[in-house]
Amino acid sequence: MSFMGYADHGPHVAQALATREEIKWHKEAAPGPRCRALRWTCRCRAPRYFLFTGGGRLFIGRQDARGWFETTRLPHQQAEELWMRLLTGEAR
Numbered sequence: 001m002s003f004m005g006y007a008d009h010g011p012h013v014a015q016a017l018a019t020r021e022e023i024k025w026h027k028e029a030a031p032g033p034r035c036r037a038l039r040w041t042c043r044c045r046a047p048r049y050f051l052f053t054g055g056g057r058l059f060i061g062r063q064d065a066r067g068w069f070e071t072t073r074l075p076h077q078q079a080e081e082l083w084m085r086l087l088t089g090e091a092r
């Protein structure tokens with residue numbers, strides 16, 4: 001996939017809290033051609049998560065052995081907040 005191959009290491013996600021918000025993930029073939037990764041978690045852990053931009057909105061992508069999954073498109077602030085909750089274990 002085109003978003004693979006970044007040299008930078010991203011952060012690791014924290015262990016999910018028991019009280020975590022359940023993110024609704026939708027299976028997709030791959031990120032759309034006009035989508036671009038803004039942030040990503042470290043490649044040494046699976047699943048790996050990405051904050052993507054596409055079509056003026058943001059979404060979070062998840063890549064694991066089962067493939068590629070995405071959240072719905074969200075307004076920027078909402079997506080940034082969800083990304084932070086994902087990293088801290090408050091959403092997963």
Ligand SMILES: [Zn+2]
Pocket residue numbers: 009012042043044045
């Ligand atoms: Zn790592």
